[in-house]
Amino acid sequence: MHVIEVKNIIIPLFAFPIFGNLILWAIAKIGPSYKNYSLLHRIFRTALVLSSCAFAYLSFSGAGLHACGFIVNPVTSALSALTCLVGASVLRFSVRYLQADPKLPHFMSDLHLTLAAISTFMIADNIWLFVAAWVLISLTLHRLLLFYPERPGAKAAASKKFFLARASDVCLIGACVIWAFVLKIGAFSDLGGLATPAQDGAFNWSLASALLIIAAAVLKSAQFPVHGWLVEVMETPTPVSALLHAGVVNAGGVLLIRAAPLFSHNPSPLMLLGCFALLSMIMGTLAIAAQTSVKARLAWSTVAQMGFMLLQCAIGAFAAALFHIIVHALYKAQAFLSAGEASPDLTEDARPEGSVWPSVALILACGAAIAIFAPSPDLALSGCALLAAISQMSARRPMASLAAGVFLVSLIGFNHLIWRIGISMPDLRPHNGVLDRLFSLGLVLLALVQRALSAPSLAPIQKALKVHARNGFYINAVLNRSLSL
Known part of the structure; x- marks a missing residue:
């Protein structure tokens, strides 16, 4: 009886983003203007946010269910929570962004159909x-x-x-x-x-x-x-x-x-x-x-x-x-x-004065310490990835970098929690974790090369590398030529 009750709750919950988007797609397709269903749209966006909370809970509860070609497990629950949250944000932004555009209903209909397809994709088992x-x-x-x-x-x-x-x-x-x-x-x-x-x-x-x-x-x-x-x-x-x-x-x-x-x-x-x-x-x-x-x-x-x-x-x-x-x-x-809303400090003229090499040395030392002494390869991988991101942020916003350092600990803990709940997928890595640790350190080194390209004064070799990097090393130009685009 308990299993039947759970199915009666979970199946409609996972079907809601799919059929809700399909219904609003149909309304937007036949409706003369967005104003005719704006209230319904607000209610739907609110329901999507609430659904994302429910999916997030299911991702940690370990609930499992197969029905009608769909599957509910920690992986699909987490992905469904992500889809609902991002979808609600994009829907709300779209209404304001295109409110003066006469093609708004057509845009919203295509957007709802896309979100319905994504929601189906995330939980499909067949x-x-x-x-x-x-x-x-x-x-x-x-x-x-x-x-x-x-x-x-x-x-x-x-x-x-x-x-x-x-x-x-x-x-x-x-x-x-x-x-x-x-x-x-x-x-x-x-x-x-x-x-x-x-x-x-x-x-x-x-x-x-x-x-x-x-x-x-x-x-x-x-x-x-x-x-x-x-x-x-x-x-x-x-x-x-x-x-x-x-x-x-x-x-x-x-x-x-x-x-x-x-x-x-x-x-x-x-x-x-x-x-x-x-x-x-x-x-x-x-x-x-x-x-x-x-x-x-x-x-x-x-x-x-x-x-x-x-x-x-x-x-x-x-x-x-x-x-x-x-x-x-x-x-x-x-x-x-x-x-x-991007700040002007993202331009090249706003780069800080002085040498970047002292901070490069400090970040490299921290990365080596994380890669070598982290208690598990999982934490080494996450720690070095986030340290690489912080190394870019520190060049322009030192205080934000400090705040990100605190956030680093939280994200590593969350990643460790994902491993502890035992997501149902194989772990094919070598048991010693050497490959993970080497990859983690390489990630930090790559971020430092990127940091060097952002230095206020560049050596000739850095300038040449920067020009090629700005053009994506011309790989896309070769592909465009081969496709005659």
Whole structure:
């Protein structure tokens, strides 16, 4: 009886963001103006925030449930809480941002449909339902990217994104075809029951599907060398940029986390994923320091952060990758929605005087101490990641850096809590944690190189590196030429 009562509560709770967005999509589609349903829209946004609180509670309660092709577990609950919170923020901002635009109802209808697809994607367990949501997200986002079709830059970037998205769709569908018709698997929850790898001489279909999943994730998350579209879609409305960078681009990481059991028998493809992710993280981190506009820095930041998140998946730290998705999505949504309030101190002229090397030495010493003496590899990974972020902040805002240091302890504790509650996904990392600690220290070193590019006086080699980094090392130009864009 208790199980029936729980199902009667949980199933409508998870269905609410999906059907609520679909209802408002239909109303916005047929309604003559936004004013006709503004009150209903406010109620819905409030309900989304309350739902995010309920989902957050379920993510820690460990509740598990399968119904109607969906799954409720700590992972999907945390992702649903994130979707509701970011969705409510973007919806509220969109109303104010486009209140004088006559195309507001059309924009809101496409936005609601996109949020419904994302909500479905986060909790889908059936592989074909997951594929349908994956494809629908891309198609509805394409309409949002072309909200101003008269802008040639937006049109070219959306066309490139559409082409790459179809390639990722083909990869995901190919993997699901192998699962369904060869391996006889119809849901992500069944991946844990995969048989052992194929014997010598037999084709390893499981390995083939793992490679296709990695290809789909790299294409979806704008990783090297197909990252260019993400830094070009700057002419789209700000709410779309916030939703793209805080939600849609995370789809590749979500796919890898949901398919994590697949790699317990096929860990070798993760090395390939690590190569793409590492290159993306290095290139994005260096490019950030060379950009002159706020939105360009945020876009390159997303490329680097997605590389970092996929690199966590590559070393088998899937729970840490989930933590990264949540924190990055909240930060990037806030950053884009407040981009218009950016302070002038973000310009090159506001860089501090004096040498950066004393602070570089101090940060490097702290990073080495965290990487070596942290009680667990998980804490070393989180501590060095956040120390790298603080090293950038300290150049301009010393007091904010101090506050971030306090926040560092809280975030490390939260990450440790995620590991303690035992999220149901495999941990494929070496037991000694040496790889994690070396990666943690390398992350701090990369941040220090970026810091050196922000110095007030640059050596000739630094100036040359900065010019190349500002242009993304010309990788995107080569891709544009090959696609004739």
